[in-house]
Amino acid sequence: xxxxxxxxxxxxxxxxxxxxxxxxxxxDGPNQEISCRSSLTWSEKAAAEAEAVAAISCSxxxxxxLDGSISDGQPxxxxxxxxxxxxxxxxxxxCAADANSGDPIYLEPFWMQNAADTAVVISGWHxxxxxxxxxxxxxxxxxxxxxxxxxxxxxxxxxxxxxVFGVGSSxxxxxxxxxxxxxxxxxxxxxxxSTPFYHLYKDQTRLFNSKNFVYRGDTNSWQTNxxxxxxxxxxxxxxxxxxxxxxxxxxxxHDHAYFWPQFxxxxxxxxxxxxxxxxSKLTGHAGTRFGYVVYAVLASSFFQxxxxxxxxxxxxxxxxxxxxxxxxxxxxxxxxTQLRVLKVLKVAMKADGKPFFEFAYNQMSDRWNRLTSVxxxxxxxxxxxxxxxxxxxxxxxxxxxxxxxWVRCERQEDNDCAxxxxxxxxxxxxxxxxxxxxxxxxxxxxxxxDDFELLMQRLTELVSLENHNIEMI
Amino acid sequence: xxxxxxxxxxxxxxxxxxxxxxxxxxxDGPNQEISCRSSLTWSEKAAAEAEAVAAISCSxxxxxxLDGSISDGQPxxxxxxxxxxxxxxxxxxxCAADANSGDPIYLEPFWMQNAADTAVVISGWHxxxxxxxxxxxxxxxxxxxxxxxxxxxxxxxxxxxxxVFGVGSSxxxxxxxxxxxxxxxxxxxxxxxSTPFYHLYKDQTRLFNSKNFVYRGDTNSWQTNxxxxxxxxxxxxxxxxxxxxxxxxxxxxHDHAYFWPQFxxxxxxxxxxxxxxxxSKLTGHAGTRFGYVVYAVLASSFFQxxxxxxxxxxxxxxxxxxxxxxxxxxxxxxxxTQLRVLKVLKVAMKADGKPFFEFAYNQMSDRWNRLTSVxxxxxxxxxxxxxxxxxxxxxxxxxxxxxxxWVRCERQEDNDCAxxxxxxxxxxxxxxxxxxxxxxxxxxxxxxxDDFELLMQRLTELVSLENHNIEMI
Numbered sequence: 001x002x003x004x005x006x007x008x009x010x011x012x013x014x015x016x017x018x019x020x021x022x023x024x025x026x027x028d029g030p031n032q033e034i035s036c037r038s039s040l041t042w043s044e045k046a047a048a049e050a051e052a053v054a055a056i057s058c059s060x061x062x063x064x065x066l067d068g069s070i071s072d073g074q075p076x077x078x079x080x081x082x083x084x085x086x087x088x089x090x091x092x093x094x095c096a097a098d099a100n101s102g103d104p105i106y107l108e109p110f111w112m113q114n115a116a117d118t119a120v121v122i123s124g125w126h127x128x129x130x131x132x133x134x135x136x137x138x139x140x141x142x143x144x145x146x147x148x149x150x151x152x153x154x155x156x157x158x159x160x161x162x163x164v165f166g167v168g169s170s171x172x173x174x175x176x177x178x179x180x181x182x183x184x185x186x187x188x189x190x191x192x193x194s195t196p197f198y199h200l201y202k203d204q205t206r207l208f209n210s211k212n213f214v215y216r217g218d219t220n221s222w223q224t225n226x227x228x229x230x231x232x233x234x235x236x237x238x239x240x241x242x243x244x245x246x247x248x249x250x251x252x253x254h255d256h257a258y259f260w261p262q263f264x265x266x267x268x269x270x271x272x273x274x275x276x277x278x279x280s281k282l283t284g285h286a287g288t289r290f291g292y293v294v295y296a297v298l299a300s301s302f303f304q305x306x307x308x309x310x311x312x313x314x315x316x317x318x319x320x321x322x323x324x325x326x327x328x329x330x331x332x333x334x335x336x337t338q339l340r341v342l343k344v345l346k347v348a349m350k351a352d353g354k355p356f357f358e359f360a361y362n363q364m365s366d367r368w369n370r371l372t373s374v375x376x377x378x379x380x381x382x383x384x385x386x387x388x389x390x391x392x393x394x395x396x397x398x399x400x401x402x403x404x405x406w407v408r409c410e411r412q413e414d415n416d417c418a419x420x421x422x423x424x425x426x427x428x429x430x431x432x433x434x435x436x437x438x439x440x441x442x443x444x445x446x447x448x449x450d451d452f453e454l455l456m457q458r459l460t461e462l463v464s465l466e467n468h469n470i471e472m473i
Numbered sequence: 474x475x476x477x478x479x480x481x482x483x484x485x486x487x488x489x490x491x492x493x494x495x496x497x498x499x500x501d502g503p504n505q506e507i508s509c510r511s512s513l514t515w516s517e518k519a520a521a522e523a524e525a526v527a528a529i530s531c532s533x534x535x536x537x538x539l540d541g542s543i544s545d546g547q548p549x550x551x552x553x554x555x556x557x558x559x560x561x562x563x564x565x566x567x568c569a570a571d572a573n574s575g576d577p578i579y580l581e582p583f584w585m586q587n588a589a590d591t592a593v594v595i596s597g598w599h600x601x602x603x604x605x606x607x608x609x610x611x612x613x614x615x616x617x618x619x620x621x622x623x624x625x626x627x628x629x630x631x632x633x634x635x636x637v638f639g640v641g642s643s644x645x646x647x648x649x650x651x652x653x654x655x656x657x658x659x660x661x662x663x664x665x666x667s668t669p670f671y672h673l674y675k676d677q678t679r680l681f682n683s684k685n686f687v688y689r690g691d692t693n694s695w696q697t698n699x700x701x702x703x704x705x706x707x708x709x710x711x712x713x714x715x716x717x718x719x720x721x722x723x724x725x726x727h728d729h730a731y732f733w734p735q736f737x738x739x740x741x742x743x744x745x746x747x748x749x750x751x752x753s754k755l756t757g758h759a760g761t762r763f764g765y766v767v768y769a770v771l772a773s774s775f776f777q778x779x780x781x782x783x784x785x786x787x788x789x790x791x792x793x794x795x796x797x798x799x800x801x802x803x804x805x806x807x808x809x810t811q812l813r814v815l816k817v818l819k820v821a822m823k824a825d826g827k828p829f830f831e832f833a834y835n836q837m838s839d840r841w842n843r844l845t846s847v848x849x850x851x852x853x854x855x856x857x858x859x860x861x862x863x864x865x866x867x868x869x870x871x872x873x874x875x876x877x878x879w880v881r882c883e884r885q886e887d888n889d890c891a892x893x894x895x896x897x898x899x900x901x902x903x904x905x906x907x908x909x910x911x912x913x914x915x916x917x918x919x920x921x922x923d924d925f926e927l928l929m930q931r932l933t934e935l936v937s938l939e940n941h942n943i944e945m946i
Contacts, residue, residue: 006479013486020493040513042527042588043520047513050594054515065600066593067614067812069607078606103602111597115515118597120539121523122813124584124820125591127538127760129576130753133551134542141540167640167806210683280603287600287808333640335760337807339540340595347597 043121050119061450062088063108080105081450096425097455098447102238102403105448106367107284110359111344120343127335138165139338145345146292150269152353154392155259157271162295167333172276172293173232176253180230180274181213189213192222193232194247196239196406196434218435219247233272236264239434239442240384241402243267257281257291262360264400265391281403281446283344290333290341357393364401367445370456371405378463381417382408405443417441424462426455516594523592534923535561536581553578554923569898570928571920575711575876578921579840580757583832584817593816600808611638612811618818619765623742625826627865628732630744635768640806645749645766646705649726653703653747654686662686665695665721666705669712669879669907691908692720706745709737712907712915713857714875716740730754730764735833737873738864754876754919756817763806763814830866837874840918843929844878851936855881878916890914897935899928 040047049066056064058077068075071086079088082095111118134140143163150156166172181189188211193202195218202215216222219231229250235243236258243264246252256270257278275294280286348356368386375383384406386399407428409417418430418441431440443455513520522539529537531550541548544559552561555568584591607613616636623629639645654662661684666675668691675688689695692704702723708716709731716737719725729743730751748767753759821829841859848856857879859872880901882890891903891914904913916928 006483010479010483010486013483013490017486017489017493020490020497024493024497040517040520040524043524043592043594044513045589046592046594047516047520050596051513051516054596063598065812066595067600067612067815069613076606101603103604105601108598108601111601115597116518119516119519119594121516121519121592121594122539123523123527123592124588124817125536125581127540128578128581128584128757130574130759131576133549139540140542284601286603289807334762334807334810336809336813339538340809342540344597 043123046121054115057087059083059087059089080448081454083450094425096422096427097458098427098451099443099445099455100427100429102281102444102446104280104284104286104403104446105451106363106446107360108448110356111284114347117347118343120340122336122339126339132335137333138163139335139342142338142342142345145342145349149345149349149353150294152349153261153266153357154269155261155266156256156275156277156294157269158294163292164295165290165292165333165338167289167291172291173253173255176274176276176293177213177230178210180251180253181210187228189228189230189251190216190222191230191232192216192219192248192250193234194219194237194244196237196431196436196440202435222248235259235270236400236402239402239404239406241386241400241404241406243389258403260360261357261391261393262364262401263403265389265398266393267389268392279341279344283348284446285341285344288337288340290337353393361394361401364403364445365399367452368399368401371445371459374456374459374463378466380409380411380414380466381463382410403444403446405445407441407443409439409441415439421462424458424465426458426462516596519594527588530560532556532560532562553921554927556923567898569895569900570931571900571924572916572918572928573900573902575754575917575919577753577757577759577876577919578924579836579919580833581921583829584757587820590820590823591816593813595809595812599812605808610806611636612808612815615811615815615818618815618822622818622822622826623767625822626734626739626830627742628734628739629729629748629750629767630742631767636765637768638763638765638806638811640762640764645764646726646728649747649749649766650686650703651683653724653726654683660701662701662703662724663689663695664703664705665689665692665723666707667692667710667717667720669710669904669909669913675908695721708732708743709873709875712875712877712879714859714873714877714879716862731876733833734830734864734866735837735874736876738862738871739866740862741865752814752817756821757919758814758817761810761813763810834867834874837876837918838872840925841872841874844918844932847929847932847936851939853882853884853887853939854936855883876917876919878918880914880916882912882914888912894935897931897938899931899935
């Protein structure tokens with residue numbers, strides 16, 4: 001009997017072991033799914049969607065975006081340079097290198113390398129209100145980080161200064177002119193800039209045909225004796241890339257869009273009355289449309305306006321006017337944008353900004369090395385000379401590495417340089433767009449790597465042809 | 474010997490049973506972790522961060538956001554109504570109900586209920602370029618969905634019309650005036666609106682002190698014989714909420730910010746030359762700053778401008794001017810914003826918009842039921858009468874449910890109605906802000922539920938006091 005029991009028990013035990021084995025190695029179905037459920041809930045769908053789109057390869061020569069046109073159930077690849085086709089793998093031979101716009105894709109690789117830190121999940125209910133808790137229009141957190149950024153980069157004084165955000169620096173240029181201009185229609189302010197200059201200065205100022213200010217053109221051609229002058233000072237200049245000072249001694253608007261270590265040596269922090277910065281050129285996020293203006297403090301002021309928010313009397317009149325403009329113009333900028341900018345800037349500032357600014361600077365200086373090498377072989381074309389300066393950020397004397405090449409056609413008959421380049425399959429921006437002579441043309445050096453490689457290829461071909469004395473036009 | 478073998482085998486088998494049991498119910502450590510790893514990679518950190526912030530409870534009387542000020546390592550709760558404290562659980566007794574601004578938090582619950590569908594993950598490299606592939610400034614996908622939205626809501630004709638996006642409808646109001654105004658400085662356009670009207674019309678128009686247009690005020694006080702007139706037509710009106718037509722017969726800018734089923738019956742699709750819509754009032758996303766203008770087609774036109782993008786000659790001149798304005802003003806709106814708006818609109822349009830518009834309409838009509846009930850007990854205060862109309866969207870005759878109550882103080886001595894309400898701890902917008910008499914005050918009915926409950930409480934108290942004949946002022 002006992003033997004029989006042992007036999008049964010043994011068989012039962014073996015059977016249990018077999019069941020366990022099956023359970024363990026085949027899986028227990030529902031239990032495994034439960035134990036493998038991600039800890040994310042409502043955000044998981046959006047996250048998976050974003051990763052799926054990011055994984056669309058576009059052959060490394062383009063990018064697909066969440067809101068791209070849909071084809072075959074997924075967003076299409078939007079191709080760089082002369083690539084085309086559904087996966088950007090087809091190279092159109094003989095197509096032109098487009099170096100016209102200052103489209104700053106040159107930093108895209110950095111943001112892709114920092115994907116986890118720079119992604120942001122915006123919920124359906126993110127900041128629906130018109131206002132922040134402590135400010136009607138501007139994120140206090142973002143204001144804080146912008147001040148830290150300037151401290152890290154060492155390129156501007158922000159202490160005791162006001163900051164106002166705008167939809168790209170373009171809006172702030174308008175706002176600044178408005179704020180500084182005469183309130184007396186019979187004696188409007190005269191708006192000036194030094195040639196060559198960014199076309200927006202002229203076009204925007206003329207846009208509203210205001211009684212309060214009038215566009216007068218180049219500083220050189222204007223007598224400034226005791227007249228009401230507002231001067232755009234771009235430093236570094238667009239397109240030359242050199243650091244500049246005011247020439248009129250009037251009221252100034254300093255456009256510092258390019259005053260960052262990747263483009264120019266930083267001799268010291270800028271300390272002017274009104275300084276405009278742009279995210280587009282700093283981090284490459286031109287599509288985000290974010291800029292800001294930093295207002296200096298005047299030790300004494302005519303304008304004593306009471307305000308519950310500031311006890312110190314500074315140049316609040318100017319600040320208030322710009323704020324009013326932005327408010328009336330569009331009630332501040334998108335809060336989604338401000339959140340995204342905050343994310344991006346936090347990453348740019350990590351480790352004192354060294355990884356970010358070194359990446360960006362290496363991109364620009366590599367491109368300039370290649371550019372100068374090609375142009376050194378040409379007498380038909382020249383580019384702007386560069387002068388080394390000490391840089392406080394990189395703690396060394398270095399050349400500028402401007403965002404643009406300012407090409408001059410040296411042959412007498414080549415007085416339309418953009419046309420000459422176009423015949424060589426290079427699209428640049430004509431000098432006259434920057435209110436200079438058409439003997440010059442501007443080439444953008446901040447586009448994608450594919451665009452830059454194509455530009456170098458076409459330039460190399462052009463210079464080779466020159467050196468083989470073959471006329472192209 | 475055999476018996477001994479059986480014994481050993483049996484013991485071994487039982488030992489294996491025990492090991493399997495331990496393995497199965499305690500877990501196999503590393504294997505379980507591997508099988509539970511989420512399939513997400515770079516987006517997971519951002520998703521987890523967003524969910525953590527969303528989970529901050531704020532006692533249901535406030536909201537924490539990713540970019541809020543940090544306290545104790547996490548963003549602070551930003552409280553609604555009269556709630557305060559770190560978790561918005563403290564109610565400040567006797568604090569005023571703020572019904573001044575049109576801050577549209579009334580739809581927040583809908584977006585929270587649709588969290589998974591409305592979240593959007595924006596990568597660090599999302600659309601860095603200034604331009605879209607097929608358009609310099611505006612997302613073609615978003616354009617497509619806006620047209621679908623109007624088709625679903627049945628409130629505007631978009632076929633053969635142009636759409637331009639702006640940073641909130643406020644920017645588009647400026648752009649529209651600019652586009653329609655005289656190019657002849659000696660004969661500027663006269664800008665008019667019917668009282669009461671949104672203060673921005675006057676303030677913005679005066680902002681630039683342009684030679685091309687001048688603000689003239691109320692339509693009633695203006696002789697319109699053959700003069701160049703630009704009229705703002707708000708329909709439904711702010712604050713009254715009735716549908717309106719042009720009175721001057723001049724050029725019109727129709728502000729349709731409130732022309733949606735939750736606020737008004739939709740008798741049919743609007744078909745005017747220039748119609749402005751705003752995301753703020755439609756979906757509640759005021760912080761996002763997104764609006765758009767729809768341009769009608771004129772069958773014939775003086776202005777034949779060639780453009781490679783449109784073969785049909787319509788009123789492109791107006792379109793081009795607005796586009797130019799937006800471009801010069803700020804080079805288009807943020808592409809992050811456009812992506813977010815696309816996400817939100819797709820959800821709003823699901824199932825022919827029924828879930829969304831029904832939710833929104835129920836919110837508004839419930840609030841109006843309670844409001845009319847309170848005011849029916851008062852002779853000191855009255856609100857605007859409402860007139861039922863047939864609604865094509867809900868297929869029934871229904872009352873309007875405007876975003877605002879337009880309160881009139883009926884007693885002769887109460888000629889500053891906002892002050893009377895303020896003494897009753899209700900903050901409204903004075904009639905003069907809308908260029909009407911101060912005998913009126915505007916109360917916002919589209920704020921958070923907490924804000925509305927507090928408003929109702931204060932109104933009830935006020936009417937009770939009235940009915941007990943206690944003077945408050």
